[in-house]
Structures are given as C-alpha cells and as structure tokens.
Amino acid sequence: MALPTQAQWYKDCIIYQLHVRTYNDSNGDGIGDFRGLEQKLDYIQELGANALWLLPFYPSPLKDDGYDIADYTAVHPSYGTLDDFKSFLSAAHDRGIRVITELVLNHTSDQHPWFQEARSSRENPRRDWYVWSEKDDRYRDARIIFTDTELSNWAWDPVSKSYYWHRFFSHQPDLNFDNPAVREAVWNVMKFWLEFGVDGFRLDAVPYLVEREGTSCENLPETHEILRSLRRRLDEAYPGKMLLAEANQWPEDVCAYFGQGDEFHMAFHFPLMPRMFMALKLEDRKPIVEILHRTPGIPESCQWCIFLRNHDELTLEMVTDAERDYMYDEYARDRSMRLNVGIRRRLAPLLENDRRRIELLHGLLMSLPGTPIMYYGDEIGMGDNVYLGDRNGVRTPMQWAGYWNAGFSTADPERLYSPLVSNPVYGYQAINVDSQRRSPHSLLSWTRRLIQVRKSSPVFSRGSIEFLFPTSHRVLAYVRQFEGETVLVVNNLANTAQAVELDLRKYNGFIPIEMSGRTIFPRVGKLPYLLTMGPYQFYWFRLRRI
Amino acid sequence: MSEETFLSDDFLRQLIGVGDLDLVVGVPSYNDAKTIVSVLRAVEEGVLRNFRRERVVLLNVDGGSGDGTQEVLLEASSLAKSNESAFESLRTVRWITTQAAHNGSPAGMLRTILAAADLLHAKACAVIAASSKNATPAWVVTLLEPICRDKYDFVAPVYSRHKFDGLLSKNLLYPISRALYGKPIREMRASEFAFSGSLATHCLAQQEWQGEAFQGGAEMWMAMNAFTNSFRCCQTYLGPKPHQASGANVVAVVRQTVSGLFSCMESTESLWQAAAENAPLHTVGPDHDFSTEAIRIDRNKFLQMFKAGANELSGILEKLLAPATHAELMRLAGLDAAEFQFANSLWARVVYEFAAAYHRSVMNREHLVQALVPLYRGRVYSFITKHRSSDAAAVEADLEALCQEFANQKPYLVERWNLKEEGSS
Numbered sequence: 001m002a003l004p005t006q007a008q009w010y011k012d013c014i015i016y017q018l019h020v021r022t023y024n025d026s027n028g029d030g031i032g033d034f035r036g037l038e039q040k041l042d043y044i045q046e047l048g049a050n051a052l053w054l055l056p057f058y059p060s061p062l063k064d065d066g067y068d069i070a071d072y073t074a075v076h077p078s079y080g081t082l083d084d085f086k087s088f089l090s091a092a093h094d095r096g097i098r099v100i101t102e103l104v105l106n107h108t109s110d111q112h113p114w115f116q117e118a119r120s121s122r123e124n125p126r127r128d129w130y131v132w133s134e135k136d137d138r139y140r141d142a143r144i145i146f147t148d149t150e151l152s153n154w155a156w157d158p159v160s161k162s163y164y165w166h167r168f169f170s171h172q173p174d175l176n177f178d179n180p181a182v183r184e185a186v187w188n189v190m191k192f193w194l195e196f197g198v199d200g201f202r203l204d205a206v207p208y209l210v211e212r213e214g215t216s217c218e219n220l221p222e223t224h225e226i227l228r229s230l231r232r233r234l235d236e237a238y239p240g241k242m243l244l245a246e247a248n249q250w251p252e253d254v255c256a257y258f259g260q261g262d263e264f265h266m267a268f269h270f271p272l273m274p275r276m277f278m279a280l281k282l283e284d285r286k287p288i289v290e291i292l293h294r295t296p297g298i299p300e301s302c303q304w305c306i307f308l309r310n311h312d313e314l315t316l317e318m319v320t321d322a323e324r325d326y327m328y329d330e331y332a333r334d335r336s337m338r339l340n341v342g343i344r345r346r347l348a349p350l351l352e353n354d355r356r357r358i359e360l361l362h363g364l365l366m367s368l369p370g371t372p373i374m375y376y377g378d379e380i381g382m383g384d385n386v387y388l389g390d391r392n393g394v395r396t397p398m399q400w401a402g403y404w405n406a407g408f409s410t411a412d413p414e415r416l417y418s419p420l421v422s423n424p425v426y427g428y429q430a431i432n433v434d435s436q437r438r439s440p441h442s443l444l445s446w447t448r449r450l451i452q453v454r455k456s457s458p459v460f461s462r463g464s465i466e467f468l469f470p471t472s473h474r475v476l477a478y479v480r481q482f483e484g485e486t487v488l489v490v491n492n493l494a495n496t497a498q499a500v501e502l503d504l505r506k507y508n509g510f511i512p513i514e515m516s517g518r519t520i521f522p523r524v525g526k527l528p529y530l531l532t533m534g535p536y537q538f539y540w541f542r543l544r545r546i
Numbered sequence: 547m548s549e550e551t552f553l554s555d556d557f558l559r560q561l562i563g564v565g566d567l568d569l570v571v572g573v574p575s576y577n578d579a580k581t582i583v584s585v586l587r588a589v590e591e592g593v594l595r596n597f598r599r600e601r602v603v604l605l606n607v608d609g610g611s612g613d614g615t616q617e618v619l620l621e622a623s624s625l626a627k628s629n630e631s632a633f634e635s636l637r638t639v640r641w642i643t644t645q646a647a648h649n650g651s652p653a654g655m656l657r658t659i660l661a662a663a664d665l666l667h668a669k670a671c672a673v674i675a676a677s678s679k680n681a682t683p684a685w686v687v688t689l690l691e692p693i694c695r696d697k698y699d700f701v702a703p704v705y706s707r708h709k710f711d712g713l714l715s716k717n718l719l720y721p722i723s724r725a726l727y728g729k730p731i732r733e734m735r736a737s738e739f740a741f742s743g744s745l746a747t748h749c750l751a752q753q754e755w756q757g758e759a760f761q762g763g764a765e766m767w768m769a770m771n772a773f774t775n776s777f778r779c780c781q782t783y784l785g786p787k788p789h790q791a792s793g794a795n796v797v798a799v800v801r802q803t804v805s806g807l808f809s810c811m812e813s814t815e816s817l818w819q820a821a822a823e824n825a826p827l828h829t830v831g832p833d834h835d836f837s838t839e840a841i842r843i844d845r846n847k848f849l850q851m852f853k854a855g856a857n858e859l860s861g862i863l864e865k866l867l868a869p870a871t872h873a874e875l876m877r878l879a880g881l882d883a884a885e886f887q888f889a890n891s892l893w894a895r896v897v898y899e900f901a902a903a904y905h906r907s908v909m910n911r912e913h914l915v916q917a918l919v920p921l922y923r924g925r926v927y928s929f930i931t932k933h934r935s936s937d938a939a940a941v942e943a944d945l946e947a948l949c950q951e952f953a954n955q956k957p958y959l960v961e962r963w964n965l966k967e968e969g970s971s
Contacts, residue, residue, distance in 0.1 A: 278636070283565075283601075286638045322598060322634055471563025473638040499562055 003093050003199065010200065010242045010266055010371060011303045012461045013098065014451055016049035017310060018376035019065070020057045020079045021417055023398050025409035030416040032397070032408070034075070034084035038091045043433065047379060047444075048451030051098040053202055053244075055311055057085075061111050061171070065311070065395065067102075067204065068109035068172050072189040078417075082196075089197055098199035100244065105186055106205040107172040114185075115173050119159045129185075131165035131176045131211060142167070142217040148340050167208045167217075177209045177226050187233055194234075200242030203227075203264075206257065207247045219253050228263050242266065244305060248317055251295040261299030269295070269304040269370060271318040274327060276308065276364055277350065278319075280357060281330045283494040285476035287323075289467055292368075304370035308361055309378060312391055313342030314350070337386050346394050348381040353425060355381075355443065356536035360491060362447060363538040366454040367480070367489045369465050379447040380436050383426020388418065396421050399428040406432060453515050453540065459487045468502055475500045475533070479543075488512060488541040492533040501528035512541035552647035552654070553661055560642045561665055567601035569593070569690060570668045572659035574737075575616075575676035576609035576650070582676040583622040586641065589674060592686025594635050603666070606643040606676070607658045609650035615676070616643050656764035663746040670694050671746060673765075675737035680788055688782050689740035692830055700772035700779045701740040702731045704829060705787035709933060709941045710843055712787075713926050714803055716945055718897065719766065722807065725952035726818035726959075729773040730827050731781065734766045735803060738784060741768065745777050763806040770810045774817050783831025797919050804915045808904040815905075819960055824953070848927035849886060853879045855920020862917050866903040868962075871895050878924065888928035890944075890951040896921055898955055902962035 003009075024036030034057075044052065056066035057079045066076070075085050092099050108115055117126040136154035144150050145167055154163040155170035164173045175182050190201065210222040227245075234241055245257045245267040257264045272295075275287035298304070314331075316324045324341070331350055332343040343350070351357040358381060365372045377398055385393040396418050401407030406420050406428030413420070420428055436442035454460050463482035470477055474494040480487045486507070492498050504510075504524045512521040521541065531539070553561075571589050575582050586604060593602050608616050623641040647661075648654030656673070663671040670693040674681055692698040705712075712733070719734040741749075749771050773779050811818065856863070856879035864872050874892055900918050904911055933941050 282637050284637045287636075320634055322636060326599060326636055471560060472565055473563075473640070474565055494565065496566065498565070501559070 003096065003098055006240075008265075008301060008303070009098065009240075010051075010244075012455075012458070013051040013371050014049045014455070015051040015053050015100070015305070015371060015373040016044055016047065016376065017053045017055070017307075017373050018398075019055040019311065019395060021066075022395055023376065023408075024400070025411065028410040029078070030409050030411035031078045032417075033078065034080040034088045038084075038088040041088075041091050041095055041097065045095045045097060046448065048448055048455065049374065050096055051100060051199070052092060053100040053373065054102065056102045056104060061109055063109070063171050064169055065391070067104055068107075068111075068169070069104050070109045070111040071113075073192045086196060093197065100200040100202055100242070101193055101198050102204060103186075103190065103193075103201040104204040105175070105177075106208050107166060107168060107174045110171045110173055114175075119157050119164075122160060122162075128179050129176055129182050130173050132160075133163045133165070136163045139165070139211050139213060139215075139217050141215060142211070146340055165211065167205065174208070174211075177223070183226060183229070187230060190230070190234065191237070194238045194241060198241075200244060200265075202244040202246060204246050206245050206264075207249060207253075219247075219249065219256060224256060224259065224263060227257070228259055231259075231263055244268070248315060250318055251291065255296045255298055258298045258302040261301040265301065266303045266305050266371060269306050270315060272304075272306055272368070273308065274314060274316055274319055274323070276361060277314070277331065278323060278327060279476065279493055280351075280361065281326075283474045285473055285493060288364075288368075288476060292465070292467075305373055306365060306368055306370035307373040307375070308365055309347045309350075309375045309394070310373070311375070311395055313339045313344040315340075315342040317341050334386075339391065344384075344386060344391050344393055346382055346384040347375070347378045348426065349383050353381065353383075354536075358443065359446065359450075360493070360536045360538055362450060363489075363540075364476075364491060366450055367460055367487075367538075367540060368478075369463070369480070371461065372454075374447075379444055380431055380433055381426075381443050382431055383421045383423070385419065385421055392418060399432040401432050401434040402429045407434065449516065456515070457485060457487060457542070458482055459485050463487070468504075470500045470502055472498055472500050474498055477502055486510070486543040487515070488543055489538065490531060490533065490541075491538040492536060495535050497532065497534055499530065499532050501530050504529045507543050510543040510545050512543055515540040515542055552657065554644065557642075557644040557658075560644065561662060564603045564640050564642065564666060565601075567603055567666050568669050569597060569600050569602045569694075570659065570663045570666065570671040571602065571604050571686060572655075572662070572671060572673045573604065573606045573676050574609065574646070574652070574655040574659070574673065575606055575611060575619075577611045577613045577615060578676035579611065579613040579615045579618045581679045582606070582615055582619050585674060585676050585678055585681045586619065586622070588681045588683050589686055590639060590641075592683035593639060595683055596687040597690070598634070598636055601637060603640045603642060603662070605659060605662055606641070607646045607655045608643065609646050609652070609655055616645075619643055652764045656768065657750070660746045660750045663741075663743055664750050668743045668746070670740060670742055672740040673738060678737060680786060681738075682785070685738065685784055688784060688831065689738065692780050692782060693740055693742050696780075697742075697778065698780045698828075699742040699745045699777035700769060702733055702769055702779065702781045703736045703738045703784045704732050704781045704831070705736075705784055707787050709936065709938065710930055713929065714800065714922075717893065717922075717925055717929060717948065719803070719807065720945070721894070721949040721952040722897065723770075723773075724824060724949045725956050726811070727770075727773055727814075728824045729779065730824065730949075731769055731773070731779070733781075734769050735763050736765055739765060739768070741772065742777075745772055748775065748777075763803050766803065766806050767810065770814070774810075774814045780828040780830060783829065796923075797916070800919050800922055801912075801915050804900075804918055805911070808901050808911075808915070811901055812905055815963070819963075843930060845927050845930045846883070848923040848930070849883055852920050852924030852927060855917075855923070859917050859920065862909070862913070866908055866914065866917065867896065867899045871899055875921065883931075886924075886928060886931070888925045890948045891955070893925050894948070894951045894955045895958070897952075898959040899962055901959065902965065905963055906965065 020037055021032045023032040024040050025032050026036035057075055058069045059071040059074050059076050060066045060068050075082055089099055114126050114129050117124050118130045142153050153167055155166055157164050166173050207218040209226055210220045211217040212220055242265045245264040247254050247257050247267055248270045251271055254267050257267050271291050275291050278287045279285055316327055332338050337343055337345055382399055397408040397420055399406040405413055436444035459480045459482045463480040466479045468477040475498055476491040476493055478489050505526055507524045508526055510524045589604055606619055646654035647658050670690050672689040689701055692701045715733055720732055724730045856875055904914055
C-alpha cells in the first residue's frame, strides 16, 4: 500500500538509517533480514522515525558491505526474498513509515553480469558499459578516494588485458554513463523498485558519474544533465518520489545537485557534520555558523539532510588541513580509529559516552535546518569496535536486549555476521533497547521525546534560520521561523555553565515557552535577555505573543 | 566594608562573554589612534599563525585617549569580523576594549590586564604597547612561547637599540637589578613583556596599586615582583626598537622610575641585602647588536642642565649625599665640557646615597627624587660624549664596568641604608 503523496513529505521526515543485516535476524542464521526488520517496525514507529533509509540489500560479494552490487533487481538471499521485501514495505507503509533504498549508480561489483560480459571480450556488446583504457595515465587530475587501500583509480583486468576505471575499490568498476544503454539500464532499475512502492532513492557517489580529461572528474556538467534526466523521468512516471544525493562536496558544489529544483530533492550536508563535533570540542560556535553562512540558498522544493554519524567513517574530506589535524587529535588520537580521511567511530564513543554531549548533538541535529537522519543504535548510545577492520566497527548487530546475542539472533554467537560489542561500558548487557524502554530517563526515552517535540512544529523542518551573536562564542543561538511561528534555540557548547545575554529586542513582548516542559519563561523586554545555562545544556523556546 | 571594585560592569560583561581561555594579549593605549590598528592586526596575525588552537583574547586597555583610539579600534574590529582573514582560525579570536582602571594611569592599565588574565584563568599573557609601530606577528610567539612551552613566569624583552637609546635602563635599572638581585634584566621598563597566569594572580593580590612602587613604572614593578618572589624569568629578543624621543618627559620618567625603584628596594630590602649571586638570565633569540638608526640628541643641553641643577640644588644635595660625593659633584659642575667625565664609580655612589636617603626619608621623597634628575642629565652627557664614536663592543664593555661598579659598591649601599636603624645619619 503506497503512502499518500504529500507535497514535499521528505522535508518533514525523521529518517532512520540502518542495514537490514545489522537489525534483526528472524531465521537464526546470524544475519539480519527483512522479516526480522518487519518485526521491529513498531519500535521504529515508537521512536518517532517516519522514514527508513536502507543500506544496499542486493546480491553482492559483500566486499564493500553491499555497495558492490552484483544484481540490482533482487534481494541478497541472506536478507530474504523479494516477497519478504514487499511484505516489509507494506508493513512500513501501514505504520506511516516511508522507505528509501540505495541506488548505487556509479559502479557495480566486478561480479555483476554486466562487468563479466564487458571484460569477456573487447567486442562484447556490454564492453562499453564500463570505462576502459590501454594505459593507466588518463584522468590524472582525479583524486583517489579510498586512500588507505587504493593506489590508483585504474585497475588492470587480466581477462581483457586492459585497465578499467574505478573511483572506489578496485573490485567496483565504474559504469560508463556516456553510454545511453547504461543510462537506460539504470532507469530500468529505478522503475523496478518504484513499481514495488519504494518512496525514494539515496543515490550513492553521484559526483563521479562522468569522466573528462583535464578535470577532477567530479561534479561535471554532464553528470548533472544525466541526473536531471533521471529526475524528469521520475517525476513524470512516479510523482511524489524523492531522490537524495550523496555528494561529499563543499556546500556551493552540492547546491548544484539541486539544480533549479529539477535535480535532487535532497542532499546531505557533509561539511556541517564534522563541524558540529568541532564546535563541541572547541566550545565555539564558529565552525557551525561559518559553514551555514557559507551554504548558499537552495530551491524552495529542496532540503538538506543533516546527520551526526552514519555507516561510513566520520568523513574529514570537507574540512581544511588544520581542522582535520584538530579533529584527529581530539577525536582519534589512536590511529586505529582513523580510516581513509575520517574517523571510524560511533557517536557515543566519540563523545566519551557523555550523556550531556550526546543530548546536545541530538538537539542540534533536530533543530538545525534540514531533515535529520539518525543512525541505528545511536538512540540508545551504542558503542563500536574499531578492530573489526574497514568500517565494520560501526555496523555491529543492534542491541535489543541483555541476553543471548543481544536479542538480535538465536544463532550461535560465533555464527553472527559480526561480533557483538560486549565490553562493560557499551556492551549489549549495558546498552540495549529493553533496558532503556523501562526507564523514562534513558537516552532512548529522551530521544523519543525530543523527536516528538521536533515534530510538534513545522518550524524545525521547514523554517528559516537567523543566527544570534551573543558575546559568548560558547553559545550557539538561532531563531527558526515558519508561517508566523517562531522558535528560539539556544545551545551551550561549553563544559562550563554560561550566562548569556541575547538581543531579543525584535521579539519584545513575546513570551518564551520552553518546548519540552512547556514552562513559561519571563517575557522578552527591551533589555538583553539573560539566560543561565548548565554545561552542554540547550533550550528550545516557542516565542508566543499573548 | 566592601572592597572597591575597579572593573566596570561593561568590561565584566565582556569578560563573561569571553569566558575561560588560554592566552591574553593586552594592548595598552593612550592616544595611539594612528598605530593601534596596525599593532592589533600584527598581534592577531601572530595569534592566528602560531596559536591556532588556543583560546585567545586581544584586550585593548585604554588610558583615556582623546584622539579616538578606542573608536578607531572598534571600527577596525567590526570590519575584521566581516572580512575573511588571510589566516585560518579554528576558533573565534576576540577583540575587546575597555577603559583602564585608576583613571587611565599606567598602573591602571596593567592592573586591568592582570584582572582579565586572572578572571579568565589565562595560562599566559603578553603585553604589547599600542604605540609599538614596529610590532610584528613574531612578537606574539617570541613573548608567549617561553611561558607556554618552557614554563617561565616572566619574559622581559631585549631590543636592538641605538647605543644612546634607553639610557635610563642602561645607566640605572640594568646595573642596579644586577647588583642587588643578581638579575641582569636589560629592559625593566619595557612596553612589551609577558607573564604567566600564576604571576598575574600573585601581582593582582598585591596591595601596592596606589603606592609609589607601582606608580613608578608598572612594568618595572612587575619585573621586580617576578624576580624577588622566585618566579622563573627570562629574556627574549624582539628586534629593533625605534627611538622615541622622550624630550620634555625626561623629568617625569626619571622621577617615576626612580621612585618606583627605591620603593621596590624598600619592600625587598631583606632580599637584596643578602648576597645575590649573579646568575645568567636565559635569553631566547640571537645575540643582539645596537641599532644603527640615527638619532638626534642635544647633549650640550644635558650638561647645561646638570650644571644649573647641581648649583641650584647644592644645599639639598649636601643633605642627601656623603660629603665626599657632594664635593666631587660640585667639582664636576665647575669643569669645562672637555674635562667633564661623570665616572661610573661616582654615579654608582650617587645612586646608592640617594637610595639610602630616600629610605631614611631625609627629606620629602618627591623633592628628593627630583633632585636626582639634573645629576642623571650629567651622567647622560658624560656617557654620550664618551661613546660618541664607540662601537657596540666598547659600549658593552663600559656597561659591564658600570655593572661591576654597582656590584662593588653594594656593601656601601647596605651601610648607608642601615644608618637609619642605627639612629645616626
């Protein structure tokens, strides 16, 4: 059953990101699956999320956790069948939860039949579906993305005795988007899932679709034209669906992916994410304010997606060298925590399991402009295991309970797709959904309430933002407004109590009402409005004129 | 009874806004509208280049300028906020400005800076005068690094000066601090120096803010506080110091300096009366040389003023000085320019006898100190004449000899100083 098409529904979402494999195992084989996920939809609904973003669940050799796709129109047998997916999708829609799936456009697995055919001979009809070269010296200006593992963007194919282009792992050859057949094939893949009823796609690695000599091979005009074409076809055939761009670029470059409102509906604001962590450590609003001031306006129909953590490393690509060094020194002193150009840790360990800081960052996530994305497990403060290699340490099984396999699976523990986190601080005995459900003061309960408050006003999802500049740079304060409603957000980024005076003369006569407890605060007057704030405390005030 | 507070509400509010930090760079100003912005920009660049991760505030303390110094600064700082700096900063670098306490006196300026450093728990503080038009970004790190990295508590500057520049330091402060305290600090009245947070807290707690010791020279008082209370001290080379003609301010400067010096000697007499080993002071930076900047000095005027002063004040000098010293001075006053030579030994003796007389309150202390001024002029004339054609080595050798003279005559000082306790003059 499809959900009713509501204009710009994606702006009002709280997106919950997860991998099917990590969430819940229904058949005892140690691997999460769609039937298991369906069983947990009540939990997701209770949390307050109304959209799910699923990481790739397609057949794959799983050398890149499913981003190396070997079949675009099936479900990996470990996760179930297409019927299982259909049942899950229907159950999600019944609960008002939309489903966003992955579309990995840029590349396939080298095990995909398309590539197997392409490499089999130079005369094969699919030869031109990938990017080949006799030498490995073309497109020299393209950077290497996976710097820890790849030395080149070209890999030698011993079968067809030539080089093929890959921006990611060498087992992920890039598709050739200059080929119309490739573009048609991609559209057919989209149609396949749209016919099922999925509500949108997260398009992976979109900046890299097209290569041109003498360029960085990123964000090229031809890439945008291909994406606009896909969008046109989508709007025509499946109105009300959403495209979300994964473009890890500076804001001004990402904005191009919105087009004139005719390309992507949403895009991740990558540069904002590390700056939230930086601002917290620096105890200074500067990184956040500067990046948002630098962010150009976007078409009215478009929306940023903001996030704290996800399945990848906390990327430090879109920061300066000095900022990167600072982040490494402050958040990843142990080099085993660093991967590629980022930090492979979960939210709670990054914040040293400090409940106050975890709450503050969630407060920022839910109150800054954009659609928030929560990574599974962050709502209960799950930990990580940096020794699992690659980014697997942040993809451990969901911790449902304190008993056998954290309630994730009935399989033998050795059979789990990944070891559980089991240390005394973050282990499943200490951190799990069951325990936190019992307490109204747990992080889970608090997060649920926060989401409820956020959803109580469209200001957060659709409103403007105006920063205030109190003399203390440790305080980040801003006003959100939408259709006559005004919310004041004040965040203390410091570990120490702060007294802050806010210039609220514009709101002279308004009464601030704190939104979580609905407490009335003194009326705003002409003098600076004094607030005293505890360490890492934040307030959301609805400003009412009564 | 509540203690008088010297911090204005507005300044306190600004400090609350700044919060805890690592470094303060204090920039005292008085009628420095023409130079303050360039000084602050140099300081800001120094901070952004070298202390990118530290929490820093640039604090202007103004002594009541009438030329719009603070207004110029406020306009420049708001422009700085809106323009992108060439240097990346991880943090907000704050510029704040306030009026100095105690009606804008130098003492008030320093006290305000100390209060800011103390309240904000700064680890280190540098002071760079707004009049220092040759201030460079490197000064910031040169002053602060010995404190931040090497855990010194007080950093005095060393400059390349003209051989005839800073004569009060060369002829009085330097030799006397060496002789009495074993601390060969070249520049005791510098407009640039740095100190640790703990020294700031210590100095702020002192009671002498209105007293003579402090009025005589805040920087000198701070330096003496540092090395008489076992704080770790060092010197750092800052480069050339352009000559600033003091002209008509010589009287005031000498008066303030000498009053401050003698008061400090009083409060630390138990310390300097014990034998002081002359320990070398760690100096950061290259060996310095005298600057070759040309300066104009009317040395003949100094001689005239010495002669006139010595003769007019002969009666007063007779009360203050030992008979032999007085006689020698009067003989000197009668000599022609060609024969005039104010020897190191005589100068040391004069200074010490004045100090002892000050301590014994032989006469009104202000008048006493004022009486030294023409004698200082005579000393300056002699020094300039002697070294008209000298190179740096020769001047340095003479200074070393002067220091030795002060050291040799220290027992004499002790003897004269303690005459009061024995009830005889």
